[in-house]
Amino acid sequence: MSTPTSATTPTTTSGATWTNWGRNQTCHPAEVVVPRDVDELRATLARAHTRGIPVRAVGSGHSFAPVAVTDGLQLRLDHLAGTTAFDAEAARVTVGAGTPLHVLNPALQALGLALPNLGDIDRQTISGAISTGTHGSGLRRQGIASAVVGLTLALADGSLLRCSADVEPEVFAAARVGLGALGVITEVELQCVPAFRVHAKEFTADLAEVLATVDDDVRAHDHVDMHWFPHTPRVLVKHNDDVGADDPGRVLPAWREKLDDDVLSNGFFELVNRVATRAPRIVPRLAQVTARTLSDREFTGDSWRVFCSPRRVRFREMEYAVPLTSFVPVVTELRAWIDSHDVSLPFPVELRFTGADDIWLSTAHERDNAYVAVHQYHRLDDGGVFAAFEAIVAEHAGRPHWGKLHTLGADQLRALYPRFDDFRIVRDRLDPDRTFTSDHVRHLLGD
Ligand SMILES: Cc1cc2nc3c(=O)[nH]c(=O)nc-3n(C[C@H](O)[C@H](O)[C@H](O)COP(=O)(O)OP(=O)(O)OC[C@H]3O[C@@H](n4cnc5c(N)ncnc54)[C@H](O)[C@@H]3O)c2cc1C
Structure with missing residues (x-):
């Protein structure tokens, strides 16, 4: 560890109101600091630590859970962005903590590289994405944090600590x-793979059919991502398979991409949701219409362009990881609950799969997972579905996505994560004075 040597004056504001993307979390940080470099960050931390002010870093505010919320000092790392080192032979790239994925992905492509997997969108920062265990889909792939081979932390006193599998392995x-x-x-070193393209095959299927063949399907394809429309049996199935960087395949015409992404997934879908807000009772009929607008398509594109799409219709989301063997029972129980309750869900339920990893608080810690994600339009009440879904997954050792809605606290989380207390020991060592805390963090970690 090294300690800061200088105190400079970063950009500081106070009294600002912060709101997340889903518009369900708001806070009023006492101070917002946007350090221009690592030295300013270190000096800011040392000052906050001396004064006993709690600190939370924030990324792009795309978490639905209050993980980034603070009434203390909010740190925005917009200036710690971009590539700081590149090892061509090892295919490793080091980037600033505040680098957004939509900047990272094309930058990697320019180097002939890519991240092995991504989630649905690219608006998150790399640090925000890994800190909550952001994932895409693919049983032979892991979440984004698994691509990290080293990172540097600025601790509460302003000192820096680098960690990797060999240096500070517990950290x-x-x-x-x-x-x-x-x-x-402050920065993250990523193990990349050679840039690749993805062959995408999208089609609609019946939920019963999907559940009957899921075990084979998730093993037959590199990435299986499905969207089931509640109140209907319709599922949009995406089978994505990695192909080489030079495989041109069939490119989606620009008009079709625009129709699917801008009109159907965003413009038309926003309209459907606004109608649903005014007349929640017609949602089951609306869902039939939405599901019918989906048509089959097959195309090939750069991996990051295929994985990530624009999401402009705002929603709230709860996502749980369950063991693969629990996938069919969980979806079946969720469907039965929705069908037997007066609830209006215009948004699809997303179904994904990833392989196990070794990260202590990863939802995929030593477990292959199915992910089931329930969404609700941000202007509509959830009608009790989130609580019902939590009760269902509680019977299946469901682990909540750290960035999405859930109510679990330390005692329940300890039972789900075998290394939970090891995480707390590292925390006791790195942040004994609890600088990096909040009500939510205390609820999660127990103090
Ligand atoms: C439209 C939408 C689509 C999404 N799609 C997916 C998906 O496909 N898959 C998936 O798994 N998730 C998905 N998410 C969830 C999202 O990826 C996570 O919530 C992610 O954490 C958001 O990143 P962020 O940069 O906005 O971080 P924030 O939400 O701002 O912060 C998240 C956490 O990271 C911490 N953090 C941020 N920067 C730092 C730093 N430099 N050092 C230490 N801690 C830091 C914050 O303190 C906080 O605890 C989606 C969310 C939305 C709104």
Whole structure:
């Protein structure tokens, strides 16, 4: 560890109101600091620590859970962005903590590289994405944090601590999905793969059919991502398979991409949701219409362009990871609950799969997972579905996505994560004075 030597004056504001993307979390940080470089960050931390002010780093505010919320000092790392080192032979790239994925992905492509997997969108920062265990789909792939081979934390006193599998391995096991509770990540080293393209095949299917063949399907394809429309049996199935960087395949015409992404997934879908808000009772009929607008398509594109799409219709989301064997019972129980209750869900339920990893607080810690994600339009009440869904997954060792809605606290989380207390030991060592805390973090970690 090294300690800061200078105190400079970063951009500081106070009294600002912060709201997340889903518009369900708001806070009024006492101070917002946007350090221009690592030295300013270190000096800011040292000052906050001396004064006993709690600190939370924030990324792009795309978490639905209050993980980034603070009434203390909010740190925005917009200036710690971009590539700081590149090892061509090892295919490793080091990037600033505040680098957004939509900047990272084309930058990697320019180097002939890519991340092995991505989630649905690219608006998150790399640090925000890994800190909550952001994932895409693919049983032979892991979440984004698994691509991290090293990272640097700025600790509460302003000192820096680098960790990797060889250096501070316990910190490394904890900090890749660290909930912002150990320190502020300043940079991340990523193990990339050669740039690749993805062949996408999208079609609609019946939910019963999907559940009957899911075990084979998730093993037959690199990435299986499905959207089931509640109140209907319709599922949009996406079978995505990696192909080489030089495989041109069939490119989606620009007009079709625009129709699907801008009109059907965003413009038309926003309209459907506004109608649903005014007349929730017609949602089951609306869902039939929405499901029918989906048509089959097959195309090939750069991996990051295929994985990520624009999401402009705002929603709230709860997502749980369950063991693969629980996938069919969980979806079946959720469907039965929705069908037997007066609830209006215009948004699809997303179904994904990833392979196990070794990160202590990763939802995929030593377990292959199915992910089931329930969404609700941000202007509509959830009608009790989130609580019902939590009760269902509680019977299946469901682990909540750290960035999405859930109510679990330390006692329940300890039972779900075998290394939970090891994480707390690392936290006791790195942040004994609890600088990186909040009500939510205390609820999650127990103090
Ligand atoms: C439209 C939409 C689509 C989504 N799609 C997916 C998906 O496909 N898959 C998936 O798994 N999730 C998905 N998410 C969830 C999202 O990826 C996570 O919530 C992610 O954490 C958001 O990243 P962010 O940069 O906005 O971080 P924030 O939400 O701002 O922060 C998240 C956490 O990271 C911490 N943090 C941020 N920067 C640092 C730092 N430098 N050092 C230490 N801690 C830090 C914060 O303190 C906080 O605890 C989606 C969310 C939305 C709104």
